[in-house]
Amino acid sequence: MKVLLMNGSRREKGCTYTALNEVASALAENGIESEQLFIGKAVMEGRVNEIVQEAAAKMKECDGLVVGSPVYYASATGEVQMVLDRLFGVARADLSHKPAAAVVSARRGGTAAAMDNLNKYFMISEMPVVSSCYWNMVFGNTPEEVMQDAEGLRTMRLIGHNMAWLLKCIEAGKAAGVERKTEPAAKTNFIR
């Protein structure tokens, strides 16, 4: 099994990368593969469609998703939101029913709002949201500072352990014939 770790920072090897690495190490401890996809630079260079196609192709093969973002102006980055706006439009079938988690990194404030931004994509797509022992955040302006955030790092590792546990439960459920019921779409627009 494999999990895609999306890094929405403009800094490839910064704080978000450091947080996602901690998730990856816990996944690996549980025998789950992972891969980081750095999207920040591509979006800055105007290659949104290219990165969306790449993420969509990877999600066909992956069983879970972790989206990481630094906090920019008390929100997830514009870059990650741009990619997710498009990705959740074109690749919903490859995202639905796969466990997902949001991870944010900040120097000081805006973490809860940024997490809320990201979790909303999962919650409209029938993705089980993986939680941890605290809200999924690390603090720091540099990777070295993040490495001093022992509670944040533990929170990241528990996301990895919980994601692995849920993936294995889903696999065991499928093998045991557990059925997931669905319903036809019903769209009610708020018009008079």
Ligand SMILES: Cc1cc2nc3c(=O)[nH]c(=O)nc-3n(C[C@H](O)[C@H](O)[C@H](O)COP(=O)(O)O)c2cc1C
């Ligand atoms: C444009 C910009 C806006 C930022 N806004 C915030 C903010 O609102 N709150 C905060 O705590 N940190 C803010 N920061 C700091 C980053 O969130 C923080 O340093 C983060 O850990 C960087 O992660 P990265 O190394 O993965 O990019 C901002 C940084 C940038 C570049």
